[in-house]
Amino acid sequence: MRRCELRDLGLVEYGRALELQRALVEKRKRGEIPDQLLIVEHPHVITLGRNGKPSNLLASEEVLRRAGISFFPIERGGDITYHGPGQIVGYPIFDLREWKRDVVAYVRTLEEVIIGALSDFGIAAGRLEGFTGCWVDGRKIAAIGVHISRWVTSHGFALNVTTDLSYFQYIVPCGLTKPVTSMAELGVAAPRAEVIESLTRHFALNFGIEIVKREIETEEAVWSMS
């Protein structure tokens, strides 16, 4: 079975995680490392995808700065999104050539993973035709945005666990005027570690991979991120 290394990095500033992702993507392309699954949590940040409309940012950069939110225009698919404490952000760095060369199947499978994990906590999430992500009663609980270069994936998903949803007021999430929700808002008090464990299990199942935990190393974690 293909092996995937899980790196749970905890709270990581967005820019540093981006650098680490890029470094790992390069290594993955060169075949120096197996598939990677990075799990992080970000301090308040708003990111704008390549195809995103800046008009979906509802606050001026000055207002964001005062609210302590950083702002990053980046290369992933999708529009604008918010990350912050209480979210589980997952960055799978997979070589799709070893799975399926199919970007749509990849996104659908990411959704499947999250839907599966949420069902472990009694939440019935599903898809909304035409709107990538995971939804509960018309409210978005997980966002997805992916970048692919030579079949190697980066960026990924953000699942609201205990996210303070008021931060979404600064944006039109993913350019959609649809409400957001979180596990906590749905009345599920799930410890972060348990959600991560559940996600990991569904990743293994849906992608047919074996996930091994990997301790972060000084060189990658510290230098890529400092």
Place this chain on the structure above:
Amino acid sequence: MVDVVMPQMGESIVEGTLTRWLKKPGDRVERDEPLFEISTDKVDTEIPAPAAGILKETLVEEGKTVAINTVVARIDETGDGTGAAAAPPAEAPAAPAPAPPAPPAAERPPEQPPVRTEPAPVAPPPAAAPEEPIGPLSPLVRRMAREHNIDLRQIKGTGAGGRITRQDVENYLAQREAREARPAPPPPAAAPPTPAPAPPPAAPEIAPPPPRVEAAKTRVEPMSIMRSKIAEHMVLSKRTSAHVTTVHKIDMTRVARIRARHKEEVKARYGYSLTYLPFITRAAAEALRAFPLCNASVEGNNIIYHNEINIGIAVALENGLIVPVIRNADEKNVLGLQRAIADLAARARSRQLKPDEVQGGTFSITNFGSFGSLFGTPIINQPQVAILGVGAVEKTPVVTEDDAIAIREISLIGLTFDHRLIDGAYADQFMQKVKSILQNWSEEIL
């Protein structure tokens, strides 16, 4: 001329939106270099160039959605001469120029070795082949035949009424290129074509005089992430700060005695050795409280005074260095500092530091004395403004105040500071404070 087509990014995908050109017509592109980006359902994909050359024209505008296999650009390989483009098509999302017809292929054929359909003698290209007997030809096919020196009679047309289509020509070209790239025996059917040169036909033992083999004068090795980060940081720091170093001679005799007195007990009780470093760190923390400008940063025209005293200790690693941080160092006594130093250094070497343990430093200490250096001029750890460089503690004859000669434990300790913020007099006062604390050490250790 190589056609670049919209690749198929998945089984069910029939079209793609070209979101961004990463190159402009006229630009030189390398094979496999990202050429454009496409977007499908929240996924952005960079598509690499299938060949090296000059990007001749782009046929699809940014923002347009086109069917897969639509030609979106052309690359002119002429004048390239590297022959790279003649190699089997790149694997990767980019559908290389000779895009085969979609119908039968679920998987993209570039991954499979081009199938040899006939014993295929390498066609001696007759320059001007009469085209009449072949039937009607499109101008495009004619041009391709001219450009690639193709005898069209060798191609079986699959178009309406056996007509030769562009696709047929491209397929033929792909096969021809594959044959030329691999003159050796046919490869096993499963082997994917690699861009690497085919394995040389088992090097003959008694070779003809080798073409003057010279010993390589250099060896190329990419920097590790750590190395390149260090390099980047050092240059950045040199560019950012106005480095000045001042060196003070500090008599460590008193500290040496205290250390000697408690060394064994500390080792027995706590399991780590008592070194000079925690004493120096303690003195520095005290001095930083008295001279807050040394515990500051510069941001534009503002001076940022840090209320916390977080001291980074440089730790040498096998192929680099790292500076883990002791937080609130001013709140720790010598033993607490020694424990923190031993712990951080050990985990730095076993690569188990957490990212936040190397962040947030407000001042640094580097102890090159442990490698025998007398004094040095270290580089400031940005965005800090000062770093203490500790030289070796050595028995040295000194002239005492009553003009006698005595043997003392002497260390040259230097402060490298950022002259943008700190002037020499201030730096020396800071050092006097450090010196005074160390020379008149008064704190209990145990």
